[in-house]
Amino acid sequence: MATPRVFTTLSSALRTEARAGDDDGNTGEEDVAAGYLVVRSSGASAARMAIDAPSAPAREPAQIQLVMRASLPKYVPTRGVSLSFPECALRARPAGRSGTVLLTVSTAKLSISFAELRPLMFRPVPLDRSLQTLFAAAVSHLLVVSDSLDPHGIKPYLTGLAELVLRSALRTELNRADAIAIRRRDAVAHIREHLSDPALTAERIAEALFISRRRLYQLFDDGDGVSGRIRQLRIDRAKELLGDPAHAKRGIGEISKQCGFANAAHFSRTFRKVVGETPRDYRDKLLAE
Template structure:
């Protein structure tokens, strides 16, 4: 987008950025009131969780969706806009004075655990006006310039936006969350910060958090334990690096080292066991798909 078209788009954007979020909206079919956020599971699991939430408490959806009302640029077509990026998506549909925005992100990429979010699922959460304005502005600017941005750069931007909205909007609720969830979040943050260290162990994590190893094990007694969480986070990081064209020339051994694996052979065995294919095959497939996607949009 360039020249007069860009000027027109930003002119529309300037006039569309959040007006007063008053009233109850005038869009039939929108189930989110102005000034509220709804967090829900994304895809087919959303309806299932809404209907049968108690029986699926142990399940963690691969993605969650933030649904909000926001003012949108005037040039957005009535049918809406749908943008898909690696592990996240953005849908926007205008509806009178305030449209509906649906931001979908990977649950695993959030530092807020699903255990903390579960009690808030499908519940309207009131938003501070300043947060509404920030969210609407971020989404509107992205809609204007998305065509000129790298999709791999948009992924962390949207995930960060979701993280900011969730943490800000749910700050009061999260502060009341069980202490175990808070400690677990601290432990996961420490693990992520030290993923590249092959000597990272439960004992070192417990020492860093000033808790006993027994207490640390209790924080992760609902899954594969501490070692399982470390392994999964390392695999997640490896998948990010392998699927990023900017790292296409880096060797498998170099990536394995950055993710904290003792050696490339151990990395390859673990990756194949968890993902179902070798790191090299995974990279080739993703980069090929990415190249095709780029050719289709150019």
């Protein structure tokens, strides 16, 4: 069954594609914030990708689209300009002091595989300012001199530009993911080490790791948050102790204290809510086996 997050992604993809057919030429790319890149497929393939991502393999789309903001030549009309070349296309539309560019390229012409691009699909990815500047300059220069260029020669140019942006964005995103994973492991290790302390809080964890509380919350924004992770680790520790015959004679209150709960009553309520049975019933069941 699809998760709510998948339905949200699908809905967003379908709204974007629906806007692509508007009479005024609006393709929905103005939704991309400055400094970010959005990589997507189009049409029916976008819907399939939104349904399948991120866990299931998806059929490789014939084309992918790169959407990002860029500085555009002043002559570009308000309604925008669209240029089509063999196996690629470029659309530019002014928006205030900058504009939005949609670059479409053939997936098969990229040396980077579609499987490698999966982490970038359907979500805003931050770009380094130098890469933003390079992309804007390349697009602007092409728009200025496009009439004098051979369309077949433009194809490898745009494909190469797309690949440069994609590879740079992917490297940044993977490095960011690695950094987040390392920070998260450090935070979990600190929590495990101080589980018995009932005063353990997000603020104290952040101080120990020399990061802000906001940054700490970002590390755990994929689940129940920091407090939820602390609670789950305490319950996991309690389950280990309750199921260990070596601790069979220890009281429930003593175990709750070792796991960092304020008192035995709070421990029992939390344990029953998470596990579905009281600590005593859980222990009796395991030790009777």
